[in-house]
Amino acid sequence: MSHDDRSGTDPGEALARRPAAPSEGVEPDKRRGFRLGIGPQLYIGLLGGVLLTLSASLVAYFSFHQIVQHGSRLTESSIPNLSSAVDAARQSSVVVNGALRLISASSLQEHGTVAEELAREQAALSTLIHELASRTAFGEQTRLIEDHLAELSVHLELIQQSAARRLVISQTLEGLNLELAETNRRIEQNIVALIDTQEFYLVEGLRRLQDQPSPVNERASEAELTYARDLTTLNHQANLAVLLLGNALALSDRGLLPPLRERFRSAVQNFRRAYERLSARTPDSLLGTDLERLAQMGEADEGILPLREELLLRLEQEQAALAKGREASALLLAEVNTLVAEINDGAVASSNAAQSAARTGRLILGVLNVLSVSGALLLGWLFVGRYMIRRLVGLATAMRSMAGGDLEVPVEVRGNDEVTDMANALEVFRRYALEVQRLNLVEKLAEELDAKNHTLEQTLEHLEQAQEQIVAEQKLASLGQLTAGVAHEIKNPLNFVSNFSEVSVELVDEIEEVMEEAKSGEGELSEEITPILSDLRLNLQKVKEHSLRADGIVRSMLEHSRGGPGDWREADLNALLKQYVDLSYHAVRAHNTDFNMTLTQDLDPEMGMLTVVPQDIGRVFLNLITNACQALDEKRHTSDGGFAPELRIASRRLEDHAEFDIRDNGPGIPEALRERIFEPFVTTKKPGEGTGLGLSLITDILTRHGGSIRLDTEEGVFTEMRVILPLEPPQDTDPKTPAVAR
């Protein structure tokens, strides 16, 4: 905090001035030079989102483009090619089938229709194959296919032309067949009638109803008989010719035609010969015409036999052409199949490529989606949630806590944007507020401190009073303890005073008697009075001596119990020690009259005088000795009769300090208490017997004197306290300063 210079300014004024003139002290975060506002941050986030979306769109676009490309390759190339190929295959079978239909066409009309259809189908096939050839890269196949197609076309052309001709023939033959039947019927009717008439004439000699019967020699003449035979021959041979022609019409084996033709020729020859003879007698132009027609129907160029032969030949050729056409078609089909397989491979490849493009696109889109979503989440969570909201919430919390009066927590300033500005402003505000609050607080604290100081002073006063009281009480308590000893000590001088006073009174009486006697003159006055007076003087000196002694005891008692501080003076600590041994011993004995102990003294005669506060050191000795005596008494009570209480005191003057030992053979101090024995309120005595403050006071006193105390003890055997005092009093010892800590 370096705005001590502003501590005096009005915080409100400072806040009002803040935005305009930020001081270096309240600008917490100036270290970042690059500043990125929320707007830019949002724009960057949005830009990132847009970029992700754009890239997703791009990926989708390229995937779709790929798929569409493959798809269109499939639809524009593979599928149409495949479809064309399949169509071509189908079409070729349609064409071959058409050829078959062409062959089996029963009429010219049907043939025409079929031929037309076939031409269309052929054209369609050609178109298909040429399309296929132009579109596909399979040149070899398409060339072969076209070759086969050309071959097929040749065969088809042959079949078509042949079949057309054959149908014409067939139709002619049909007509001839009908004509044959008709001619035959006419011939038969004619001949049958002639035969009937001739036979009847041979029997009855009658040709017509109105005729007269011919004589027998006439009707049975050779000429009549020959006529009858010729009629019969004519009938038979004509019938035979008709039959042969009928057979020829039904014949399907071309090889059988020549013998049939032979027989027909002979039949024709026969009936012609017979008719020649007949016609010479009864010319019947109708029958003749019919017979000639019969002959013509058989043998003429457009007769049944040549036509039938041609028809059968054509049929054979057509069958052969059909077989070849089928072969060509099969080859074509095989090539188309190969093509289909290859196109299909292409289609499968395209389809696979499209699928793989779709898969890749899907994967990339998925990744982009995950990226977008996680980016948005991250943006939302990190930027908005963690970065913005948290900071705003932090600011709000900070404001709330400021409103609640807590200005101690500094506002967290992070980032470098508008929120940071807000945080900075808030921090500035907080610091001003804090400053103001602190100023108020200092004043308040000062006041409180004053009040507390006052209270403390009062308390201290009370404490001092209480301590004084406690010390006084302690002194009184020890005085009380000493009372018996003191009384005993005082009793001796008082006894001496009393006794010497009585003796003195008797001596005064003697003087008076002497004086009486002297008055009365009886004796020698001066001689007699002078020894008495010297005795009296002696006595009075004794009284004075013992009175002084008593006075000394009382004074020392008074000193011991006096509330005020003791004075540093030179003192004979050996004597002081002895005095307090006596006092303590007698004090114990006052309580327990049967208490006895053996006192051993080993005092250093070279001890000399030490500058101490005698009444404090006396208190030290009193305490230690009293403790020893009480310990001995306690052990005497608890042990059986064999115990001989013993107290040993010793003193030594060493080079730079003096030592005073007080040792008893009492119960000793338990191990557990040894460490704590010098702490206040720790005692081994029964409740009511000691305050526990004794050794604590001793420590204080000795510390004041620059000395110390050491404990050496063995439980059940002894306790030895060694008081160590420096030969010279401490330098800073102010004679005025109390030796005993308050």
Next chain:
Amino acid sequence: MTRAPSTLFRATLGLVVWVGVLVQTMQTVGAAELVFGQSAALSGPARALGQGMRVGLLAAFEAVNRHGGVHGQRLVLDSLDDAYEPEAAIANTRALIQRNVFALVGAVGTPTSLAAQPIATEAGVPYIAPFTGAEFLRDAELRPNVLNMRASYYQETAEMVTRLTADLGVQRIGILYQNDSYGRAGLTGVRRAVARHNLPLVAEADYPRNTEAVKVALLDLRRSRPEAIVIIGAYKPAAALIRWARRLDFNPYFINISFVGSSALARELGADGAGVYVTQVVPFPTDVSLPVVAHYQHALAAVDPESTPGFVSLEGYLAGRLVAEGLRLAGPNPTRAGFLDALRKAETVDLDGFLLRYGPADNQGSDQVYLTVINSQGRFQSVQKIVPQ
């Protein structure tokens, strides 16, 4: 869930009914008229038969149509010439079925019917009143679409033999038959008939169909000296045989079967026709005591005032009336099956006195055989018996 199917059902039902009506309407050929097909010999040696049947049918149809048709439907006849040749009959029948005629009616001849009827049966087109008594058409089970009107050849030949034996006590009977299915049907009938009378068939002679080459057959017949000759043939060869027999003074009883074509035979024979018998399966065409004959004469005069009544045209007329009656019984919008059923189920079909009866196993309406003879004026007359010459 329950409403949709019912709606669908109703819609389907409606559609089915509608389609059914439509089909029926189409089947009844334009609803306003009903076409009947005829394949018969309108040319050739048997042309008198085909033409006669056609005129009779037309007369009947015209008469019916004049009275408003049947259930409002006019009857139309579509006739094709087969010249009595089976091949042509087949082609004609196919063509007529192609033209969706309601029924085929008035076919002429046994061989032609033998060829045409299976086609009609296969197509399910009724084959009504053919001008033949051939037995194979009388099998109702095999030919459910065939309804005959006239008595069979067996019945005619049986009547001939009965008359010859009962009326004249003839023992020696010969036969001239046309060498085809018609002639053989007659031959079989005669053989069965004489066998029933324990008589031999003393002479069997035949002639090629569509020829008049009967003279050798005549010689063969004369050799066996028959008392009577049954002729199963066409009028020209029959007439040739009779005339040549008369020329040779060979005069047995000649008795022809109805198919011979009575009027043509009489015309052909001229003076030689006297005493030649013909059995008939329809009433005498000038016997106006029968109402149907009177109606026939009116109807015939209405369509062709020049023509004279004859047995063939009467048979055609009766066939036309039978068709009209069948349609009337079948009700409006007749189906082919309904038409056939209506006639089969009718107890008696009364064509103004000419009674016909059909049954489940009986597809022949009339069993009537009438006997006629050519008198010295060359005219036919109805007789009950054959009288000695």
